[in-house]
Amino acid sequence: MQTDISIVVPLYNEEESLPELTEWIEKVCTEHGYSYEVIMVDDGSTDDSWDVIQELAQNNSNIKGIKFQRNYGKSAALNEGFAAAKGNVIITMDADLQDSPDEVPELYRMVTVDGFDLVSGWKKVRYDNAVTKNLPSKLYNAVNRSISGIKLHDMNCGLKAYRKNVIKSIEVYGEMHRFIPVLAKAAGFRKIGEKVVQHRPRKYGESKFGWERFINGFLDLLSVQFISRFGKKPMHLFGTLGTIMFLLGFGFVLWLVISRLMGGADYGLTNRVTFYISLVTMVLGTQFFLAGFLGELISRSAADRNSYLIEKKIGLDK
Secondary structure, eight states, X not given: OOEEEEEEEEESSOTTTHHHHHHHHHHHHHHTTOOEEEEEXXXXXXXXXXXXXXXXXXXXXXXXXXXXSSOOOHHHHHHHHHHHOOEEEEEEOOXXXXXXXXXXXXXXXXXXTSOOSEEEEEOSSOOSOIIIIIHHHHHHHHHHHHHHOOOOSOTTOSOEEEEHHXXXXXXXXXXXXGGHHHHHHHTTOOOEEEEEOOBOOXXXXXXXXXXXXXXXXXXXXXXXXXXXXXXXXXXXXXXXXHHHHHHHHHHHHHHHHHHHHTTOOSSOGGGOHHHHHHHHHHHHHHHHHHHHHHHHHHHHHSTTTTOOOOOOOSSSOO
16 A cells, blocks of 8 residues: 655654654644654664554554664664655654654645645744854855755755655765755655645753754865766866866967067066966966866766666657
8 A cells, every 4th residue: 555655754863752753743744644753863873762663563554663872873863764755755853852843745736736856934023042053054044045046945954845756866975864855856856845844842951953064064065066067077177177277378388488489578488477377377278177077087987877768668668
C-alpha cells in the first residue's frame, strides 16, 4: 500500500519533546486519513532520546528510528531519513516542537494538488532572540536570495515538504541542509513555493545552533552555487579566468617590450614593477587554466558524470 506522507524528524537531545510531537503528528494524520510514517533520526544524542524513540515505536508501528553512532550533523540525518522515506510526499520538521504538525495538511495539499515540487515554510513571526537570531537570519536570507535567485524568505526553515522524486534526486551532505531548495533547483525542479507557518516558542531544552552557522552557511552557499554551475564543467570557469589573466599579463609585457624598443623608456624592463606584476599574472593564469584542465579530467572520469535526471519517457520501459 502506498504511503501518503513520510515525516522525517532529525533530532539531537530532544527526549522531552518526542512523545508530545509524535502524539500531535498522529492526531493530525488520523484526522485527515493519511497513511503516514514518522522517521526519527537520532544524530548521536547523549540523553535518552533513543530509548524514547524505541518505546514510541513499540506502541506505534508508524514510528521508525535511525540512530547514528555519533553526532554527524543535520544534513547527514536528513540524508539518511530521505533514503529511508517511502511516502509520496516527504515533510521535514524539527523535533523541538517549534514546528507545528498542524501545517502538514496544507503542505501536503500544495504538493499533491497545486503541483509544487518543494514547499518551504516561512516563519514570518518568530519567537527567537531578535539580536542573536532574527536579525542575522534576515540578513542571511537576503544574501541567499540574491546569490541563488530563489525568492524564499526563510530558506533555513526546518519545516518543508517535497515531492518524492525531489529528495531521491539530491544528496545532502556537510551543512547543505540549509540549501536544499538550491540543490533541487540545480537538479531541474523549478516549482518551488513558500507557505507562512506558525513558529512556536521553544518548550524544552535549548537551541543547538550558534553564530557560526551564518558564517558556515554563506561559505556553503558559495560551494553549492559553484558545484551546481561548474561541477561537471570546471574548465568553463577556471579556463576562462586563466585565459583572461594570461592574456592581460602577456599584453602588458608586450606593451612594455614595444615601448622599450621604441625608445619610450630609458631603463630596462626588469627595473619596472609592472613587468613583474605582468609575469605573476601570466603564471597565475596558467595555473588557473591547468586547474580547470585537471578538474575536467576528474569530472569526465567520475562515476556520476552521466547521472542525468529523466522525468518522462515515451515508448520505452520506465
